Amino acid sequence: MDSNQQYLQYKNIVQKIADVKYASAVLQWDQETYLPVKGNIFRGQQIATLSEMAHEQFIDNKVGDLLNDLADKNDLGHKEKRNVLLSLEDYNRSKKFTPAFIRKLSVAVNKSYHLWIRARKENSFSVFRNALHEVIELKRQEADIIGYKAHPYDALMNDYDKGLTVEITDALFNSLRPSLSVLLDKIKEQSPIDNSFLHRHYEKDKQWEFGIEILKRIGFDFEAGRQDTSEHPFTTNFNNKDVRVTTRIKENDFGNMTWSCIHEGGHALYEQGLPEDQYGLPLGEYCSVSIHESQSRLWENCIGRGLSFWKHNYPLLREKFPDQLNDIPLEKFYKGINKVHPSLIRTEADELTYHFHVMIRYELEKKLIEGSLATSDIPEYWNEQYFKYLGVKVPDDLNGCLQDVHWSHGSFGYFATYSIGSLYASQMYAAIKKLTPSLEDEISSGQNQVVLSWLRQHIYQYGRYYNSGDLCLHATGESLNSQYFITYTTEKFSKIYVS
Amino acid sequence: MDSNQQYLQYKNIVQKIADVKYASAVLQWDQETYLPVKGNIFRGQQIATLSEMAHEQFIDNKVGDLLNDLADKNDLGHKEKRNVLLSLEDYNRSKKFTPAFIRKLSVAVNKSYHLWIRARKENSFSVFRNALHEVIELKRQEADIIGYKAHPYDALMNDYDKGLTVEITDALFNSLRPSLSVLLDKIKEQSPIDNSFLHRHYEKDKQWEFGIEILKRIGFDFEAGRQDTSEHPFTTNFNNKDVRVTTRIKENDFGNMTWSCIHEGGHALYEQGLPEDQYGLPLGEYCSVSIHESQSRLWENCIGRGLSFWKHNYPLLREKFPDQLNDIPLEKFYKGINKVHPSLIRTEADELTYHFHVMIRYELEKKLIEGSLATSDIPEYWNEQYFKYLGVKVPDDLNGCLQDVHWSHGSFGYFATYSIGSLYASQMYAAIKKLTPSLEDEISSGQNQVVLSWLRQHIYQYGRYYNSGDLCLHATGESLNSQYFITYTTEKFSKIYVS
Numbered sequence: 002m003d004s005n006q007q008y009l010q011y012k013n014i015v016q017k018i019a020d021v022k023y024a025s026a027v028l029q030w031d032q033e034t035y036l037p038v039k040g041n042i043f044r045g046q047q048i049a050t051l052s053e054m055a056h057e058q059f060i061d062n063k064v065g066d067l068l069n070d071l072a073d074k075n076d077l078g079h080k081e082k083r084n085v086l087l088s089l090e091d092y093n094r095s096k097k098f099t100p101a102f103i104r105k106l107s108v109a110v111n112k113s114y115h116l117w118i119r120a121r122k123e124n125s126f127s128v129f130r131n132a133l134h135e136v137i138e139l140k141r142q143e144a145d146i147i148g149y150k151a152h153p154y155d156a157l158m159n160d161y162d163k164g165l166t167v168e169i170t171d172a173l174f175n176s177l178r179p180s181l182s183v184l185l186d187k188i189k190e191q192s193p194i195d196n197s198f199l200h201r202h203y204e205k206d207k208q209w210e211f212g213i214e215i216l217k218r219i220g221f222d223f224e225a226g227r228q229d230t231s232e233h234p235f236t237t238n239f240n241n242k243d244v245r246v247t248t249r250i251k252e253n254d255f256g257n258m259t260w261s262c263i264h265e266g267g268h269a270l271y272e273q274g275l276p277e278d279q280y281g282l283p284l285g286e287y288c289s290v291s292i293h294e295s296q297s298r299l300w301e302n303c304i305g306r307g308l309s310f311w312k313h314n315y316p317l318l319r320e321k322f323p324d325q326l327n328d329i330p331l332e333k334f335y336k337g338i339n340k341v342h343p344s345l346i347r348t349e350a351d352e353l354t355y356h357f358h359v360m361i362r363y364e365l366e367k368k369l370i371e372g373s374l375a376t377s378d379i380p381e382y383w384n385e386q387y388f389k390y391l392g393v394k395v396p397d398d399l400n401g402c403l404q405d406v407h408w409s410h411g412s413f414g415y416f417a418t419y420s421i422g423s424l425y426a427s428q429m430y431a432a433i434k435k436l437t438p439s440l441e442d443e444i445s446s447g448q449n450q451v452v453l454s455w456l457r458q459h460i461y462q463y464g465r466y467y468n469s470g471d472l473c474l475h476a477t478g479e480s481l482n483s484q485y486f487i488t489y490t491t492e493k494f495s496k497i498y499v500s
Numbered sequence: 501m502d503s504n505q506q507y508l509q510y511k512n513i514v515q516k517i518a519d520v521k522y523a524s525a526v527l528q529w530d531q532e533t534y535l536p537v538k539g540n541i542f543r544g545q546q547i548a549t550l551s552e553m554a555h556e557q558f559i560d561n562k563v564g565d566l567l568n569d570l571a572d573k574n575d576l577g578h579k580e581k582r583n584v585l586l587s588l589e590d591y592n593r594s595k596k597f598t599p600a601f602i603r604k605l606s607v608a609v610n611k612s613y614h615l616w617i618r619a620r621k622e623n624s625f626s627v628f629r630n631a632l633h634e635v636i637e638l639k640r641q642e643a644d645i646i647g648y649k650a651h652p653y654d655a656l657m658n659d660y661d662k663g664l665t666v667e668i669t670d671a672l673f674n675s676l677r678p679s680l681s682v683l684l685d686k687i688k689e690q691s692p693i694d695n696s697f698l699h700r701h702y703e704k705d706k707q708w709e710f711g712i713e714i715l716k717r718i719g720f721d722f723e724a725g726r727q728d729t730s731e732h733p734f735t736t737n738f739n740n741k742d743v744r745v746t747t748r749i750k751e752n753d754f755g756n757m758t759w760s761c762i763h764e765g766g767h768a769l770y771e772q773g774l775p776e777d778q779y780g781l782p783l784g785e786y787c788s789v790s791i792h793e794s795q796s797r798l799w800e801n802c803i804g805r806g807l808s809f810w811k812h813n814y815p816l817l818r819e820k821f822p823d824q825l826n827d828i829p830l831e832k833f834y835k836g837i838n839k840v841h842p843s844l845i846r847t848e849a850d851e852l853t854y855h856f857h858v859m860i861r862y863e864l865e866k867k868l869i870e871g872s873l874a875t876s877d878i879p880e881y882w883n884e885q886y887f888k889y890l891g892v893k894v895p896d897d898l899n900g901c902l903q904d905v906h907w908s909h910g911s912f913g914y915f916a917t918y919s920i921g922s923l924y925a926s927q928m929y930a931a932i933k934k935l936t937p938s939l940e941d942e943i944s945s946g947q948n949q950v951v952l953s954w955l956r957q958h959i960y961q962y963g964r965y966y967n968s969g970d971l972c973l974h975a976t977g978e979s980l981n982s983q984y985f986i987t988y989t990t991e992k993f994s995k996i997y998v999s
Contacts, residue, residue, distance in 0.1 A: 017553075020546040020548075020550070021549065021550070021553070023542075023546055024523050024524070024526075024527055024546050024549075024550055025523070027523075027526060027527055027530055027546075028523055031526055031530065035726060035728075036742065037722065037723055037724055037725050037741070037742055039741040039742070040724065040738065040739065040741050040742030042741070043522075043738065043739035043742065043779065044738070044739075044742070046515075046519060047519040047523050047526075047738070050516050050519035050520065050523075051519070051520070051523055054520070222538075223536065224536055224537045224538045225536055225538040226536050227534060227536050239539065239542065240543075242538040242539050242541070243536055243542065243543065
């Protein structure tokens with residue numbers, strides 16, 4: 002068989018596996034949006050079966066033989082070659098897991114997700130503890146199965162950003178911590194910003210309409226996606242023409258919906274921009290979770306918490322909520338939405354203190370995976386660290402270690418990518434600004450096209466062609482450099498907190 | 501391996517296949533409720549892959565060997581024995597199809613469904629014609645693949661009701677036609693009923709709320725199901741704890757939503773009542789489409805168009821729509837909702853003329869499948885028959901041969917089961933009445949429990965244990981007898997049309 006025929010065979014196989022994986026994603030999306038309560042048990046089983054099936058099909062020896070054959074070919078195009086090599090890497094990694102292990106993890110994760118929901122209702126970590134412990138033990142086994150050089154947590158972080166290690170992350174966070182602390186100390190010396198207007202009563206329906214309009218304005222294509230509500234906002238996709246975001250709405254906390262909406266919108270723009278002709282193939286997938294996070298954070302923070310963005314969008318917001326905002330001029334609104342204030346909930350944190358939330362989770366997970374912290378000690382450790390780094394007392398588990406969905410999903414190794422994503426975002430935003438000095442003016446007049454075009458050209462179209470580091474180098478001309486984030490935040494917050 | 505171990509192995513295999521089939525059903529449900537427009541192409545491919553996969557796994561020779569082994573065992577319980585025999589029948593039938601044929605049909609059906617939607621928008625059968633023709637040709641091939649004794653259409657009808665044939669159906673319809681004609685002629689002599697109040701303006705939101713309340717009142721469990729809206733109302737289930745109905749709402753046609761809602765509710769009660777411990781096994785599935793239809797029609801017509809039902813529910817309806825119904829006394833409402841009037845749309849037809857809609861489709865499909873009618877001649881044939889039997893002139897395709905979703909789904913052989921379902925429904929309702937002479941009083945006071953209990957005991961719990969005919973005999977003490985339907989309608993409409 003010649004290379005082209007073999008490549009077609011490979012494409013056909015992995016696209017069918019993608020069909021199964023995306024079907025499973027539809028079932029998961031449904032589970033978090035519309036599933037009737039009693040439907041949960043069978044749904045868990047159905048998702049587990051699909052995961053197992055996709056895995057079994059992918060680790061078939063015939064697939065391995067085909068991939069190894071193709072990897073030796075010299076007459077494939079550069080994209081085809083890259084797809085094959087990435088699939089072979091994925092294959093070799095997947096081959097390490099037995100179908101029984103995959104199923105065990107899937108069942109454990111399903112159980113822990115539902116117990117996390119119940120634990121939140123009962124505001125009690127202990128409801129969740131045993132199910133979480135089971136997941137952690139399986140993740141520790143997973144690290145051993147995958148293998149690692151320096152730290153078992155490296156093996157898990159690699160799932161979200163290939164090449165990311167404890168060593169790299171420690172270095173990044175050790176450089177971030179002091180800069181953030183200096184900036185925070187300066188801010189503490191200023192009088193606090195009043196943003197109580199964000200906690201006036203904002204009607205649910207109108208918030209929903211505003212969120213939809215903002216998604217449209219940043220470029221989300223509602224013919225190739227939709228928004229619904231769920232317990233915890235997320236983005237999922239079943240192909241680049243069906244990308245779904247969710248949000249949650251609190252009537253006394255306008256910011257909760259708005260920036261989660263822009264955040265998920267940023268993720269969604271990336272998914273909608275992935276190359277359609279690479280459906281199911283590595284080049285049709287996102288580069289890494291860090292890069293995915295850079296996309297959400299670029300829109301949420303660099304743009305969505307910027308003065309230029311609100312110059313254009315504040316009139317619409319005021320139109321929707323005249324009673325709540327007529328006495329709040331734009332400048333006051335802008336300062337209010339950028340108030341820096343150590344707090345309890347990660348997803349509601351400001352742009353600066355946010356990274357302490359992440360660093361606490363990162364350190365905690367490292368300890369859980371290396372076995373130096375017991376599952377039952379999570380709340381105590383969590384509360385200590387929050388007091389140490391953020392100076393806040395955690396009143397209960399709901400406002401503490403039960404706040405994030407990630408662990409219930411088994412997503413250990415994920416959190417660091419939020420901060421790393423922010424670093425990438427600042428660097429990309431600086432690159433766009435350098436190319437288009439009129440950027441802020443364009444955004445002020447509602448023209449986000451320049452941003453979207455740059456992202457399409459430098460990020461979206463590549464899928465997994467480059468890894469995170471190379472993509473950054475290729476797109477911005479420079480390797481990841483935390484100085485961009487430090488400069489961006491220092492400039493922004495020095496202006497906001499000038500007394 | 502002993503029988504119990506082998507049975508567990510069998511159960512494990514078919515339940516995993518059921519997981520895949522139900523996952524496909526979730527994707528189809530989503531396709532008709534929430535899918536963004538551009539998501540259609542990949543969705544079709546994803547559904548096709550799952551169908552093919554479920555089929556491939558089921559027709560594995562190992563499954564056949566296991567089933568044949570188990571079929572010879574003498575130490576299985578009667579339910580286990582029945583499951584094995586039914587699965588073996590299904591296996592032998594499925595084994596006749598190649599995966600390529602299944603995929604071809606699935607792709608053709610997906611394409612024809614979308615062209616049906618477009619054809620309806622453009623009100624033009626020709627938009628749909630070629631795609632439909634492809635489906636018909638595949639269904640003709642399917643009949644040949646399955647095999648048949650007397651008529652190719654028998655092979656297709658068997659998919660919906662095992663044992664049903666052209667011979668049986670012709671006999672039933674030939675006995676139904678004259679009785680209906682006599683009754684209709686008598687009605688024509690009476691002055692027509694005014695039901696224009698049904699076409700006043702009924703607000704969408706309030707109709708929706710009323711539909712939800714009616715579903716609750718007939719016993720639908722919203723913790724094990726939900727209602728949404730779609731182009732064409734349907735019921736689907738992913739297990740007996742997740743049963744979903746859809747409805748459509750027309751603001752100037754109150755009846756459209758209400759009786760489709762009760763109809764689908766009847767289907768859904770059946771699905772919610774199937775035995776949970778038989779998930780994925782034949783005994784966890786409905787008996788036949790005819791019996792399924794008997795359940796929807798029993799609730800829609802015998803109960804939902806009865807005076808007793810509205811004695812209880814009319815006050816709620818009037819509360820929701822005082823402006824529309826305050827001048828309409830219950831008696832007038834009851835007559836209005838039972839107005840007999842030949843019309844164009846099957847789903848909006850009255851209880852009597854409805855069966856002509858079915859019989860026309862039945863005759864037409866027979867001709868298409870035996871090859872005596874060309875796809876391109878459908879509109880002409882359709883319009884002629886409607887004039888001949890119902891005396892109505894079909895103004896366009898939207899009100900003619902484009903009205904039903906079934907053909908676009910490849911569901912040839914289905915329509916007859918609607919009428920046969922009505923026959924079963926009347927016979928069951930008569931059986932319940934015989935056991936509980938106070939039935940109408942109970943329904944009048946909102947107590948549907950007696951009906952639901954009877955159905956649970958005599959129908960739901962059996963799944964596919966009996967075929968339609970045996971189930972009817974077992975439940976009512978008698979084989980299917982069309983006289984029950986004739987008596988029921990004659991009594992009911994003679995009272996309504998007494999001048």
